[in-house]
Amino acid sequence: MRRHVILAAVVAAMAAGWVAWPSIARQAGLAGDAGAAPARAGSAAGNEGGRQWFEAVPERDAQLQRVPLTPVDSSSSAWLSMADAREHGDARTPPLQRDEARTPPTAAELADPKAYQQYQQGQQMRVLGAFADAAAAELPRLYADVERGRAAGVPEEQIAKAEEKIRRIEQQRRLILRDHPELERAAPH
Structure with missing residues (x-):
């Protein structure tokens, strides 16, 4: 019984807020003043109390544009299409690109906490080595992109952002190789 009373009070409070919205919006300056949206055709200018809540939202002068949609096969119903997509x-x-280099832990590694910890450390080292390798391979391309951007007249603040990202990638690569020198011989410079 008590839940019904609480539910009724919440519903009543929501209804009161819904009804009071236009007057609250006017008090907050969202509607009614000189900067507000003009009165809609069909609504009386002096009928402020009867305005709907959505009239308090100012209209924008945005032009609607048509956007081409992807073609859809409408020969079958939507649920059949969804079922087919789920199955196939x-x-x-x-x-998806499978990670062939990853080997799952053996039963012995899963049974022994220390062996599993060594397995996890090996996987972490593999990830760090992959980052160092990928960073070394990608950095020349990133530098070339920055130079192409400069030549194309890209604004200097965007070029500065790209250079900062490149600097952070280099810094992370250096930290990885400093902390794990065994990865350095595997990673190209």
């Missing part, structure tokens, strides 16, 4: 995937999605 969506042809528009890129394929």
Whole structure:
């Protein structure tokens, strides 16, 4: 019984807020003053109490544009299409790349906490080494992109952002190689 009373009070409070919205919006300066949206056709200028809550939102002078949609096969119903996508995937999605280098832990590693910790450390080292390798391979491309951007007249603040990202990638690579020198011989410079 008590839950019903609480629920009724919450519903009543929500209804009161819904009804009081236009007067609250006027008091907050959202509607009614000189900067507010002009009165809609069909509503009386002096009828401020009868305004709807959505009239308090100012209209924008945005132009609507048509955007082309992807073609949809409407020969079958939507639920059949969804069922087919669930079972066979969506042809528009890129394929997943499996991590072939990762080896799952053995039963012995799963049973022994110390062995599993060594397995996790090995996986972490593999990830760090992959980052160092990828950073070394990608940094020349990033520098070339920055130079192309300068030549194309990209604003200096955008170039500064790209250079900061490059600096942080280099810094992270240096930290990884400093903390784990065994990765340095595997990672190209």
